[in-house]
Structures are given as structure tokens and as C-alpha cells.
Amino acid sequence: MRRALNRPTDVELSILRVLWEVGPATVREVHARLVEERGEDLAYTAVLKMMQTMVEKGLLRRDASDRAHRYEPAQARERTLAHLVDDLLERAFGGRTLDLFATALASDRLSETERGEVARLLARARKEAP
DSSP states (O other): OOOOTTOOOHHHHHHHHHHHHHOSBOHHHHHHHHHHHHTSOOOHHHHHHHHHHHHHHTSEEEEOSSSSOEEEESSOHHHHHHHHHHHHHHHHHTTOHHHHHHHHHHOTTOOHHHHHHHHHHHHHHHHHOO
């Protein structure tokens, strides 16, 4: 099992999602996007401090070559999400993958389109299995 050494908090995940979507960005750009998404006032200095802390934790990299520093995730989205899923699988489901999938599939949040995509992914996994 992979262990996330620096599991991101909910706020840190919000910042990472912005950066995964838009690519390297300044604190001002991330702040504006978070305010837009959350629909609430969020202090610029709070976002700045959080992003500085994320650099210290190894979650972000900072490019200081320009006056306005640009930040980017230190790991690819897929790798970070894989660590989070592994962690959730162990902590909440005792490592039982089937229980995780059953819970996700029973969720009201899963659309019919997504259910079809899950079926396609399972069919592909069956074909690729050794």
C-alpha cells in the first residue's frame, strides 16, 4: 500500500484542484479562482500562507524566477488521488476494495452516464487481466 506522507487537507485539495485544472499559477490567480468557486470571501493572505505551507510540506513547487511566483503541484493529479484512495481504502474500508466500490456505486451522486463508464472500465479491466 502507498502511504501519503503529507496527506493534503480539504483546503489544500481545493488549491491542488485549481492548479491541476489551470496549470502553474500565481497566488492571486489561485485566490481569484477559489473565491469564484466557493462563493465566499477568502483572504488573499490566507491563500498565500496556505500555499507557502504546501511548498514546505512538499505538496507544491514554487518557481521564483519571476516577480510573481508561480506554483504548481509537486505530484501529478493521478498519483495524489491514488494515495488518497489507498489511504481511504485502508482507514475506512479495512483494505476491502469491493466494499469501497459497492459504497460508491450505491451513491446517489453517480449518474447513469457515470454508471455506464464504470461498466466499460470493468469490462476493459477483465480483458486486460492476466
